[in-house]
Amino acid sequence: MTSLRHCATLSVAGYLAILFAAPHAAGFEPTSGHGHKPPIALPASGTVQAAFTPGDDAGKLIADAIDTAHHQVLVQTFSFTHRKIADALIAAKRRGVEVKVIADKDQTHRIPTSLISKIADEGVPVFTDSDHTSAHNKVIVIDADSPDATLITGSFNFTHAAQYRNAENVLLIRGNAALTDLYLQNWHRHYKHSQPYR
Numbered sequence: 200m201t202s203l204r205h206c207a208t209l210s211v212a213g214y215l216a217i218l219f220a221a222p223h224a225a226g227f228e229p230t231s232g233h234g235h236k237p238p239i240a241l242p243a244s245g246t247v248q249a250a251f252t253p254g255d256d257a258g259k260l261i262a263d264a265i266d267t268a269h270h271q272v273l274v275q276t277f278s279f280t281h282r283k284i285a286d287a288l289i290a291a292k293r294r295g296v297e298v299k300v301i302a303d304k305d306q307t308h309r310i311p312t313s314l315i316s317k318i319a320d321e322g323v324p325v326f327t328d329s330d331h332t333s334a335h336n337k338v339i340v341i342d343a344d345s346p347d348a349t350l351i352t353g354s355f356n357f358t359h360a361a362q363y364r365n366a367e368n369v370l371l372i373r374g375n376a377a378l379t380d381l382y383l384q385n386w387h388r389h390y391k392h393s394q395p396y397r
Contacts, residue, residue, distance in 0.1 A: 239381065245374025250355075257355050257369040258362045261339065262287035264349055264371055268341045273386050274300040275328075275336035278310060280358040285314040289321040301336075301386070301393050304329035312359075319396050326393035340383050348379040 250257040258281050265272055265287035272291050279285065279302060292298045300318060304327035307315045319325040328334035337356055341349040353369040354361075361367045372378060 241377045248371040250369045252367045258283045268296045271297045273340045275338040277303045277335050278306045278356045278358045279314050280312045284357045292323050298323045300325045303334035325396035328389050328393045330392045343379050343383045349373050350379045
């Protein structure tokens with residue numbers, strides 16, 4: 200397993216500017232067909248850390264970020280079997296950090312190795328989102344309203360398979376308040392229609 204020294208760190212200016220601004224710079228105007236809103240272009244700030252599995256230890260990158268949380272960790276997950284990430288969430292809850300998890304209802308009940316029950320048993324409030332065919336977001340928002348706001352997203356499910364068997368990616372973005380707030384708003388949209396796990 201490769202250590203985190205292989206994870207790439209970029210400025211958000213170098214990454215998000217390409218991701219969000221390039222289509223607009225080229226004169227592309229997204230359509231809003233079917234009532235969808237066009238993509239949002241955001242100011243670039245902060246730093247981006249990237250990890251790719253199976254080579255990089257994305258699970259450690261995520262768990263270490265959770266360990267730095269001061270007051271809040273909000274999670275959206277599809278599948279959840281990664282013990283190190285689960286342990287980091289439980290430890291955050293125990294030290295007084297507000298932790299809440301929204302999970303896909305089908306995955307939570309269908310996967311025998313799911314750690315959602317363990318997380319809930321340890322006092323972490325867990326909710327299930329069944330309003331969609333798949334609640335497929337893989338997002339963690341940490342301390343959203345602080346200068347140290349951290350956003351974690353990417354293809355990486357919080358699972359053993361995503362770490363060791365799949366080709367996945369994780370982005371850890373620090374210090375971009377506008378982007379973090381956008382994901383925070385999306386978390387709350389799904390929270391409103393989610394049901395308590397127990």
